[in-house]
Amino acid sequence: MAETKIRERPAAVTLTEGAEARIAALMAKAPEDAIGVKLSTPRRGCSGLAYSVDYVSEEQGFDEKIETPGGTFYIDGASVLYLVGSVMDWVEDDFSAGFTFENPNAKGACGCGESFMV
Numbered sequence: 001m002a003e004t005k006i007r008e009r010p011a012a013v014t015l016t017e018g019a020e021a022r023i024a025a026l027m028a029k030a031p032e033d034a035i036g037v038k039l040s041t042p043r044r045g046c047s048g049l050a051y052s053v054d055y056v057s058e059e060q061g062f063d064e065k066i067e068t069p070g071g072t073f074y075i076d077g078a079s080v081l082y083l084v085g086s087v088m089d090w091v092e093d094d095f096s097a098g099f100t101f102e103n104p105n106a107k108g109a110c111g112c113g114e115s116f117m118v
Contacts, residue, residue, distance in 0.1 A: 013088050015088050024070020024071060027070050028070070035057060035059065037054065038063065039088070049082060051101055087102040
């Protein structure tokens with residue numbers, strides 16, 4: 001009988017070095033009960049969905065889990081379909097700092113960049 005090889009599934013979101021460094025910085029000052037940070041896409045904004053990164057204190061069964069050098073990064077199970085193939089980065093300049101997303105699933109975004117639609 002032929003041996004079945006199970007191929008490891010790639011993560012839904014690729015994290016840049018900048019994003020991983022920011023996750024490490026967040027986890028270094030995280031609340032005591034935090035087990036990682038979690039990306040989700042709650043419904044809000046003028047285009048329908050927004051990106052939200054928050055501390056998480058409990059692992060959910062359908063969340064995707066990515067181990068980074070600085071801590072665990074979770075992707076909300078209900079949000080994975082909207083995020084597959086995305087690249088998450090952390091960008092800082094003289095005027096602002098924040099996570100940025102290159103999302104191939106987004107069909108449009110609002111003018112202020114706070115929300116997107118699929």
